Amino acid sequence: MSDSAPVHVLIVGAGAVGCFYASKLHGIHSGRDVRVSLVCRSNYKAIAENGVQLETHSFGNYHFTPYRVFSSIKQAGDYTEGGAFQWDYVVVTTKALPDITNDALDIAPLVTRGVDGSCIVLIQNGVGIEEVHRAEFGQNPIAKPNSLLSDSTLLGQLSSVTDKHIHQLVSWFTANGIRDAEFASELSLQQTRWHKLCINASMNPSSVLSGGTPNARMALDSELRTHLHACMNEIFTTAPKILGIEFDAKKHASPDRILKSTERNTGGKPSMLLDWQAGRPMELEVILGNPIRIARRDGLDMPRLQTLYALLKMAQTRKAEEANPTAKL
Numbered sequence: 001m002s003d004s005a006p007v008h009v010l011i012v013g014a015g016a017v018g019c020f021y022a023s024k025l026h027g028i029h030s031g032r033d034v035r036v037s038l039v040c041r042s043n044y045k046a047i048a049e050n051g052v053q054l055e056t057h058s059f060g061n062y063h064f065t066p067y068r069v070f071s072s073i074k075q076a077g078d079y080t081e082g083g084a085f086q087w088d089y090v091v092v093t094t095k096a097l098p099d100i101t102n103d104a105l106d107i108a109p110l111v112t113r114g115v116d117g118s119c120i121v122l123i124q125n126g127v128g129i130e131e132v133h134r135a136e137f138g139q140n141p142i143a144k145p146n147s148l149l150s151d152s153t154l155l156g157q158l159s160s161v162t163d164k165h166i167h168q169l170v171s172w173f174t175a176n177g178i179r180d181a182e183f184a185s186e187l188s189l190q191q192t193r194w195h196k197l198c199i200n201a202s203m204n205p206s207s208v209l210s211g212g213t214p215n216a217r218m219a220l221d222s223e224l225r226t227h228l229h230a231c232m233n234e235i236f237t238t239a240p241k242i243l244g245i246e247f248d249a250k251k252h253a254s255p256d257r258i259l260k261s262t263e264r265n266t267g268g269k270p271s272m273l274l275d276w277q278a279g280r281p282m283e284l285e286v287i288l289g290n291p292i293r294i295a296r297r298d299g300l301d302m303p304r305l306q307t308l309y310a311l312l313k314m315a316q317t318r319k320a321e322e323a324n325p326t327a328k329l
Contacts, residue, residue: 006033008067010076010087012107013094014040017123019052021093023064024176025169034172037068037076044071059177077109086112089165091121096129096286103129104136114139115158119165125200126286127193128294141165187243194239195252200287202231203262204272205308208282209315212273219262229255231304235291242298276316279323284313 009025011018018038026036040047051065070076079085090110092103111118119141122129133142139154141162166183173181184192203215206228210218218224232255240246253261275282288309295302 006035007088008086009034009036009089009091010039010110011036011091011093012039012073012110013092014038014043014047014052015093018091018093019064020054020056021091021123022066023052023054023062024178025172026064026067027176029172029175032172035067037070038066039070039073039076041071044069073106073109087118089121089169090118091123093123095281095283096122096124096126097281097283098129098132099285099289100281102132104132108136111137111140113137115141115154115161119162121169124286125196125283126290127190127197128290129286187245191239191243191245191247191252194235194243194291195247197235197239197287197291198232198253198255198258199262200272201235201291201305201308202228204270205288205312206231207270207273208276209308209311212269212277214266214269215262216264216266219259225259227304229259231308232258234302234304238291238295238300238302241300242294276319279319282312282316284309284316288312 009022011022014022022036022038025034027034038047047066048069048071051063053061053063055061068076068079070079076087087110090107092107094103096103107120111120117140120133120137122133122142130142133140139158141158163183170181170183203218206218206224207213207215210224213221213224218228236247236255272282272287288305292302292306292309
């Protein structure tokens, strides 16, 4: 990718998150022509014909027209512009469901392999989501360099290229008004992902298991508050042992602060509850299963999260069995 050539970004997953980030990357940035395309599925026809209308709190309401719109990964993988072509950035914003699909294999038709090939960016919930991509695309920049590599020269080269990509993305986002976009080290990024679990791994499963209780009501119920605090505290005590660094009190809210803030958040339902009510697969593995397995690799137990995981995984299995009694799960 020369400094004068157009930059081609492909967003895989044209939901609200994917469309928002696409709209904030697309355009001319410091003389670079950043062309953002979308892979859509159920909403392909509407977006292909009319583009995307966004309604946001911070940026108001506006319209976004992608550079290209594709109905499938295969169609995007086959795309050329009359010559040699690669997707410079492949940005995955779909739900991470490793128990159902391997995201790395799914996006393989889009990825030009190698250090100077496609940069893979994962905008997804959970921890451990990079592992399948690092195993499949060992020499590609993937958010951060591949820790599985033993070739120190290649690792150094990959580190330099990856950092350049990340700084570039940050500059494009900030130029379009996303003020909190910032460069982060691999360790800092993983710490942020683990901290986000304090909400996702405690409240989301508990909302489903308590019959659809909203987060604010759980935070105000004495028994559920005790349960949620214990789940969050389990993450607060386990993550530093895995990562080797403590949470920063200035950047990472404590369980008490999270619960206090949650009391005021009376609107909306957790995403896992919405998926449960709609009969869609839940992000159980990346929010509960992976943290438990990563902890076990280090000889650590997370009994609170393991209980939630076991109960909710069986509930999901039973629900699927009831919906399709003849299926073998």
